[in-house]
Amino acid sequence: MLEITDNITLQDWELSESFMRASGPGGQNVNKVATAVELRFEAARCPALTPAVKSRLKRLAGRRWTKEGAILLQCDETRSQQRNRELVRDRLVALIRQALVAPKRRIATKPTRGSVKRRLESKKQRSAIKSNRGKITPE
Structure with missing residues (x-):
């Protein structure tokens, strides 16, 4: 069993x-001992996790999520x-804890009148600068 939070634990199955x-460091040991680990977690069939x-979790896992609904994680960082x-x-555990936190809903707000006025004023100034860059006509 693997404990995620106080009320969520993953079963052995x-x-x-x-x-x-x-690959990597380890000398001759690399060719003899299977030290890299591939962990498969049956996320889609897990009763402890809600559909949300x-x-x-599927979005966070990205390419590590298989068609069968499992998450594949690999590690070969150390020699042990x-x-x-x-x-x-x-x-x-970190990936599941990250998925447990629901993102805050963004509340759309209207820009203030002053910010709209400042934006339009800066656009006018920029337009004036660019219009002065045109060809000079001889008089």
């Missing part, structure tokens, strides 16, 4: 890990398999 050989959270497992789980 929702998470699956696979290990593979990592799932849709925000255990540390990579911790890092990838932390990333998943």
Whole structure:
């Protein structure tokens, strides 16, 4: 089980890990030990998440969201398999916590009369500057 918040926990069946050989530092160890971790989280089938959270999670996950509704996260930053497992789980928790926060609705406001007047005045000044750049006609 993976605890996200006090009332949201992910069950073991929702998470699956696979290990593979990592690239990068490690010397001969890289060719022998599978230290990279790929975590698969079945987000679409998760009963702990509401549909609104799932849709925000899908948007946040981007290309990591599969057609089956799972999220794939990979980590091969360290030489230790255990540390990579911790890092990838932390990333998943952070992603879900970010999806739990509902964005504030933007309330449309009208510009003030003064700001409209200032904008139009600056446009007139700019127009005057540009119109003076025209060809000079000989008299």
